[in-house]
Amino acid sequence: MADKVYVDNVEATAAWNTVLFDRFSEYRHIFVTALRRFGDDALAGDPPNAGDRILDVGCGFGDTSRQLALIAGPDSHVTGIDAAERFIAAAVEEAEADAAENVAFRVADVQTEPLGGPYDYAFARMGTMFFANPVAAMRNVRKSLRPGGRLVMVVWRRKLDNEWMYRSEQVVDRHVPKPDAEASEALTCGPGPFSMANADTTGDILKAAGFDTISFRRIDIDMLVGGDPEEAVAVALALGPAAETVRLAGDDAERVRPLIERDLLALAGEYRTASGEVVAPASAWVVGARAPA
Template identity: 50%
Template sequence: MADLFFENNVEAIEAWNTILFDKFVRFRDALTVGLGLHGDATLERHPPPIGARVLDLGCGFGDTTQQLARMVGPTGLVVGVDAAPRFIESGRQEAEAAGLAHARFLVADVQSDDLGGPYDQAFGRFGTMFFASPVMAMRNVRKAMRPGGLLSMVVWRAKQENAWVYDVEQKVLELIPHVEKGDQVTCGPGPFSMASPDLVSAQLLAAGWERITFERFDAEIRVGATLDEAIDIAMAIGP
């Protein structure tokens, strides 16, 4: 199966390390709280055991890397990987301040770079939808796993099923029916690129993964503590 979207991640990496990093820093608390329930639910279903070696895909600020490090304990190892150096540096500093020596961080393009390993488990909380070549990325992750290793990913379903984005977008389109696209760098395929179970299954099978299952999880998304903050986030990050 051919990979979709773009040939490489260069533009997306630039976006995450510049304009998107600055926006995520500004709204970090709101976004971390808003997305945390989905990651927590996944880790409750598939918790890494004490002493496990875990790869945290698209770790961002590293809050999930720290969470995983506490779960596996000091005899385990968690490696947070992200292609944006500014996110990784932030994660590294915070994990060090928290005394989590077994939480380590790696600047790498998951599609093509050596991810180390072997790992017992790989986890991604909304960090796997932006690959230019998802099959290549998932194949590279599998290469870093021990035989029988587990991959668990949290991804968005279709935009229409996410009112916190879709409803806002529809209101904007009522006022501005046509929006000119600028020349700013973008995050790649976008957050809803893995919304189709059939497509994701085909990608994972092509990458060599087996026994693929999907679990639906619905939870309220907190987009800002106040209406003004919610509007600011929508204006800055989407739709």
């Protein structure tokens, strides 16, 4: 797939506000269950303090924002920010239903818009990998923190260590010529989920953004990717590298979709557990940093 040059977050925001929101909502029971395990590990190792003012970057449905508010207690306040209006609408509705009084949400492009603050703590669970200009975005986060304020973010490690995403993309690649992302009219999600997989690259981004005391901790888990093999195939073709290739390839992919589904189903069988669920090894970084005191 030809690399695409992103000059702003407009296309990624449009994607997350339309097709990706719909697909994430449909398979939320899979994605949120999987991602929460990474977030729980990160928060157990470096939680906010009681009473902290907290920024939740790329908050999605707001479940992380409500979790942060519970950890930091009733005297804390959490602001969840996402560029996609539909995610924020869902987050507001669910927070109201949950009577979460110390949580607020707003639509904002983290790369370009004021984020409020000053915050004591910023958190992101898989919410920082899609920026067209990650240095500008992370600099904006750093400016929103008080001196000495902490950043904790979870990002995917390399694709090779996330077997289901890596191998499902390989299946699609066997059947579909690599599409040219620049030529396709399909929306993309920006640089993609593995843009911060390299620790050296991500460390350099944070240094350029003005952070110090940067650390990386690896998390490896067995991640649920489907309640059964059929659902795992549907999930792989909804979100992730395999799904993006299929969307960008358009008719070329649809013509061979039965073959793709057949081979993905065989792959899912390799990861099927005794309970029938499909579970595969997955790996992420917990990245820590501080705003200079």
